[in-house]
Amino acid sequence: MDYLKAFIVGGLICVIGQILIDKTKLTSARILVLFVVSGCILGGLGLYEPLVRFANAGATVPLPGFGYALAKGVMNEIDTSGITGILTGGLKASAAGITVAIVCGFLASLIFNPKEK
């Protein structure tokens, strides 16, 4: 059941992205920015939390989940360390993701060469 929920919710979020790409000619970079920002706003409003509880990875794996993690991180940080949390919460929440992504990217650039087109 976990898997079915994750599949459907995750799939639907991707369909929204696909409609945006096909209908508005937004580049994928803009889609990524748009999804992270929307996830962050929805997270701040408390609207994304129920989706995460329902679909788990189906809601956290797509990029709005990354935005949601930013919002949740900043709010948790404010709860624990006060006003400083506004400055530290976002990057703290995304630290692992960004670190793993750039380290993997760097290692890949050492190992692999660009593919012939």
Place this chain on the structure above:
Amino acid sequence: MNKKSKQEYQKMVEKASPNSNLILDCIKAFVIGGLICCIGQVITNLFEYYGFSQNDLGIYTSSVLIFIASFMTGMGWYSKLGKFAGAGSVVPITGFSNSITSPAIEFKKEGYILGVGAKIFIIAGPVILYGILTSMAVGIIYYILK
């Protein structure tokens, strides 16, 4: 087929294809995007089963997915997946990973500082910038309303 009917046929194809393409694109995006999230769920459940703390499950899951996508990008597999799946491969966190690894490899020939080092953030940069800005705005509002 004479020339006129060929042109008419061309027009009909153009008229009909955007929608059917959209539907087909959406189905592909749905299936691949859904599958990537399913794999994420499998990884989460595995970590949970082996007793990792509830709070860190998300971190481990994203890390594994990011690693897999980065490796697939290096092997040239992710771009093939992307051609088929469209947004299905862009929207999950694996697409974020691909957007970092892909330019890192691509711009390697321009050196490790201004090539890899700078271009690695060509898409991740805007995502992080606007993500952090939004999180600050959320934080400020949350702090005031608290």
